[in-house]
Structures are given as C-alpha cells and as structure tokens.
Amino acid sequence: MTTASRAMTQLASWPDLAEAQPSCGIGRALRSAGAEIAHFHSDRNVDLHLTARTIRRFENDLTDSTAIRLVPGSHWVTIRLECDADIDLLISLVSVALQAHQRWPDSDDAPSARCNDQSSAALARENTGDG
Known part of the structure; x- marks a missing residue:
C-alpha cells in the first residue's frame, strides 16, 4: 500500500470527509460539506x-x-x-483545512477551485538554514 493510499484510507474514515471526484479530474478527492479539501494525484503527491x-x-x-x-x-x-511522518503532517493539515473552511471560507472561488496539479508553476521551497 502506498503512502498516499494509506493516508486516503485514514482520512476517508473521518465523519467530516467524503470521497469525491476531484474538480481537476485527476486522481481521487476528499471533500467536506462546503469545499474540496484534498486531491490525491499520485502515489506520493x-x-x-x-x-x-x-x-x-x-x-x-x-x-x-x-x-x-x-x-x-x-x-x-x-x-x-x-514516509509516515509526511502522512502525520498531512493529517494535521487536513484538520487545519477543515477548521479554516468552517471559519473563513474562501470568498472568491475562482482561484481556490484550481488545485496545484493544474499549475506548472509549483515551486519547491527549500530550507535556508545551515543545519
């Protein structure tokens, strides 16, 4: 089982999330009552x-x-x-995302409707520290 499928299985069991077709048409998605929350585009992203x-x-x-x-x-x-730590990070951030969508939903759906998979400008941010 891949890391993405393990994460998807864990998150799909949450009562506030349901599996759905992603609006971008690529992979699988999880959504809450008010918004798409996650798009699983590959075995790792x-x-x-x-x-x-x-x-x-x-x-x-x-x-x-x-x-x-x-x-x-x-x-x-x-x-x-x-790795498992990345799954833990995702699970924590999904909780943050659910709270954010309940408290402060995006006021303009046009930018938020496009996930990053549709953007060729995805930029990796690297740590700038020395150690």
Whole structure:
C-alpha cells in the first residue's frame, strides 16, 4: 500500500470527509460539506486546500517543511508523501483545512477551485538554514 493510499484510507474514515471526484479530474478527492479539501494525484503527491488566509497565517512553518510546495497565489499546498511522518503532517493539515473552511471560507472561488496539479508553476521551497 502506498503512502498516499494509506493516508486516503485514514482520512476517508473521518465523519467530516467524503470521497469525491476531484474538480481537476485527476486522481481521487476528499471533500467536506462546503469545499474540496484534498486531491490525491499520485502515489506520493496530495494537493490540500488550506485557503489563502490559512496559508498566509502559517507560511513560515509551511515553507520550512521540505515535504510542502507552495504555489504563489494558490489556496492549495502540495504535500509530498514519502514516509509516515509526511502522512502525520498531512493529517494535521487536513484538520487545519477543515477548521479554516468552517471559519473563513474562501470568498472568491475562482482561484481556490484550481488545485496545484493544474499549475506548472509549483515551486519547491527549500530550507535556508545551515543545519
């Protein structure tokens, strides 16, 4: 079982999430009552709809993680799942995403509807620290 399928299995059991067809048409998705939350595009990549406000709020923490890629202007982050710690990170961020969509839903659906898989501008953020 791949890391993405293990994560999908865990998250699909959450009562606030349901499996759905992703709006981008690629892979599998999980959605809440109000929004698409995650797109599982491959055995290792997941796009997570955090909302622009949440990304701004946690931007420093998100850019510090080598498992996370940000796309400027996107309401989604891409998480590379390579190990159990990356699954744990995804699960924590899904909880944050669900809360964000309940408290501060994106006011403009046009940018948020496009996940990062449709953007060729996905940029890997690297740690800039020395150690």
